Amino acid sequence: MIPNFKAHPWHGIPVGDEAPDVVNVFVEIVPSDTIKYEIDKQSGYLKVDRPQQFSNIIPALYGFIPRTYCHDEVLRLAVESGAQNVDTGDLDPLDICVLSSHNINSGGMIMEALPIGGFKMIDKGEADDKIVAVMKGDHAFGHFRDISELPQAEVKRxxxxFLTYKNLPDEPAKCTIHEVYGAEHAKKVIQASQQDYANKFGG
Structure with missing residues (x-):
């Protein structure tokens, strides 16, 4: 008899056969959350990172792409794009936010998403890309294929x-966004993070 087990969300779930065009996403946070959850890298369970201190609520589903890691290859793309004061990737799975019109009440789930762009964010010297995607099959967002097609208000939101969620009111900004990029570069970032994962963990 084969024992049941729960796959580790980072290491045990594939990125998807159609990556980087369609990727699996492990959702950690949904827009209704007032607690910031993140994956515990050792156990694979969601843990409380911190309560949200202010009124900035994540405007989309938020999580990471399994079997990705942000290190030298992700850093190389940031440097090649002209980012300055960046020394490393953030040594975490690749972050992704997924736009959907559906009211999803809790994280801890897997979904398929189509990357349409992203933000080249620099956080205290680390390349901390945020991929922007749409939920596969979503009736309101699922037809978008590039971030340039989104309403500018959605992109600015x-x-x-991302520019303010870590800041206290009396502190200077901790993060900068070097550039907003489209689907083509987003897929390069995903592939770079897959290579960083292979270099770090094998496979």
Whole structure:
């Protein structure tokens, strides 16, 4: 008899056969959350990272792409794009936010998403890319194929969140967004993070 087991969300779930065009996403946070959850890298369970201190709420589903890692190859893309004051990848799985019109109440799930762009974010010297994607089959967002097709208000809303979610009111900004890029570069970032994962963990 084969014993049941729970696959580790980072290491035990494939990125998907159609990557980087369609990727699996492990969702950690949904827009209704007032607690920031993140994966515990050792156990694979969601853990409480911190309560949200202010009114900035994540405007999309948020998580990571399994079997990715942000290190030298992701750093190389940031440097090649002209980013300055960046020394390394952030040594975490690749972050991704997924736009959907559906009211999803909790994280800890897997979904398929289509990358349409991203933000080249630099956080205290680390390349911390945020991929922007749409939920596969979503009736309101699923037809978008590039971030340039989104309403600018939607892009600015995402940018504002990522630029402010770590800041206290009396502190200077900790993060900068070097550039907003489209689907083609987003897929390069995904592939670079897959290579970084293979270099770090094998496979």
């Amino acid at each position: 995402l940018m504002h969140y």
